[in-house]
Amino acid sequence: MTTLILTAENYAFGPSGKLLTVASLLRKKKYKLIFIGEGTAYQLCSKFPFDEIYMCDTSSKTVTNLVKKVYPKASMLISVMDKPSVFVAQKFNLPVAFIDSLFWYWYEIPSFLWSVEFYFKQQSFNDDRNMKKYAHKIHNLISVGPIINEIGLKQKNKINQLLITFGGMEAKGWYKVGVDTYY
Secondary structure, three states: OOOEEEEEEOOOOOOHHHHHHHHHHHHOOEEEEEEOOOOOHHHHOOOOOOOOOOOOOOOOOOOOHHHHHHHOOOOEEEEEOHHHHHHHHHOOOOOOEEOOOOOOOOOOOOOHHOOOEEEEEEEEOOOOOHHHHHOOOOOOEEEOOOOOOOHHHHOOOOOOOOOOOOOOOEEOOOOOOOOOOOO
């Protein structure tokens, strides 16, 4: 059975929510799934039926001992925006799939991310600036749409509308409520 290590940046529930969507699909394919994380990422992901779960700050020195134990079992690391886990995986020659839902936002993308096996950028806002700057540098850049679970409504919504919010209402300088969004 193929073993995959999954991590998500400890930043509210956005990265871990995306990770759980991916993990649900991988679970259906019968992969062995190991989660490593801390904080809100751990809080949310520890409720998912991973085969193994480790609470660990991937940017701490204690991750090295855990990595020596866990990484040799794995075929790949799947990281949702958790850059320290990618850095460590590369030291151990573990292939990496990196999922970045803020590609449009970054002023700089570290060079160690350019050589990951798969760099999935979630298409949302205009990312022309970073596409011009990084598309030719990132080894295997793949643009994907929204990373969300399928929603099965049990009853018909009377007004035929559904509001999904992933946090925040306005990011100064990037988008405005009512102009770039439909609130």
